[in-house]
Amino acid sequence: MKKVINITLGSVVFAIEQDAYDTLAVYLDSVKERLQAHEDASEIVADIEGALAEKFLAKKRNEKHAVTTADVSIVVEEMGTPDDFAGEEPTVSEEVEATKKQQSTKKRLYRDTDDAVIAGVASGLASYFDVDPVIVRIIFFVSIFFNGLGLFAYIVLWLVVPKAQTTTEKYAMRGEAVTLREITQRVKKNVEKVDTQNLPSAQSAWSGLRPVFVKLFAVLGICVRAVLKIAQVLAGAVLLFGGAVALAGLVSAYSIVLLSEKTLLPLEAQTAVDIMVSSTLGIVAMVASFVMMTIPLLVAILVGASLLMKRNLFTAAKSISLAVVWIVAAVLAVTASTLQLERVFQELGIDEHNSEGYQIHINVTDDYIDFDTQVLPVEDELVPSLPPEAGVAPLPPVEPVACTMDAKECPDGSYVGRSGPNCAFAACPES
């Protein structure tokens, strides 16, 4: 049984067997590598692909025929290996040879099931970090005795790290560039390996159990990956909708504060808003703090969308500009609001030297109550400043007199509100 994949070669579609595809891909890669010094490398590669396509078409016996490894090796032999090109080509320099040997592809972490005791985690890690697999195995074994850490790490890696299956993946695991020569070497090595594997080994009991474990973990791995995927989607949805709702809430809170009737707010807040809006500094503080709170919500929305779409929506430019704007807004918000709050507290009468009070006028008309608050400077003579030696107990200092807006119904049907300094209800009118 062989897996067949579809490829286009010289703009013709071919069905090709998996291993034939691997060989062909390696061949074309090494041709590209050989030609990289050439000015028209991509055009020449296209020419060669076109020529290969014509050859495969000539070999196609019927519509359903898939290109086999045998087809590929015949065609490749006719076309010649990249090394043969060099023999005929006068322009290929020694430098290309030299760079070719040093060049390596980017390493990726895979499980090396060709050299596995359990699932190839240790040998995969060893390839990745360029150390002897035995060392990694010893580390795993020793760390099992630290609360089973090694065992846990091994199981997690087994479930998460993919197995190196195709030839290209096996090369990516070793970080080697794929060339025909290396492929042939590896094939030879594998043949030797098969020979040694046929020898009777002491591991016979384990080798009987191993396939069972491998199957079990393959199934578990699928489950874990599925769960991770679901978790990703859920987290994405929560972040996206949570961020959006929070942003909407923030915007509506700000617009209520700034645009609508202030009667919806508690009295202290009303006054604070009035004072804030009355100066440039206050407006700066409000805008900056709005931006400061909006950006984290935007980030949450973007992270959520990234998780849902399984694609990173953050570009470097986007992240940097968001960060810069946030820092500027945060600094502005903090400094401006500290300065402004000082003024607000002063005006609210926290400062003893410059006290101001409120007068609340309550007009009861027909069915509803209309509160009208004004900040009025307190006349100097109203401030009780009797010296203690006068023998009279000093009156409590005038404290902030912003009182809540509830009202008490009097027996005669009228209403009285609270007023300072203790925010007690005013006395009911005598009947």
Add this chain to the structure above:
Amino acid sequence: MSDTTHSFNIENAKSQMRKGFLEFPVLLIIGTSPTYAPDILKQLKEANLLVVEGTLYPLLSRMKRADLVSYTWEESKSGPPRKMYTITKEGKDVLAHLEESWRALDTSVNTLIKQYEKGN
């Protein structure tokens, strides 16, 4: 490529002889009439001038860059579109030079061969 050192040296010497020489027969073929790359290959193979086909494509690209040949795309009934190569005016000039120096080489090498055969 062969494994033994003996035949490898012969192969190497043969390929050294073909190096830098392949342009000439290719120009001759294209100069006769406009030709597709696969047909150029066929003629070269029949004349025993080319071992591996892959060599032709970098060579044609180099000659195209030097303005010795030009190509047009031709649709093909079965398969990818093909490049139809024709010789340029400059290509013809170069071909004339190459022909001249080939005749000179041919004469001198033949003289040497005759001299060698007489000696044995």
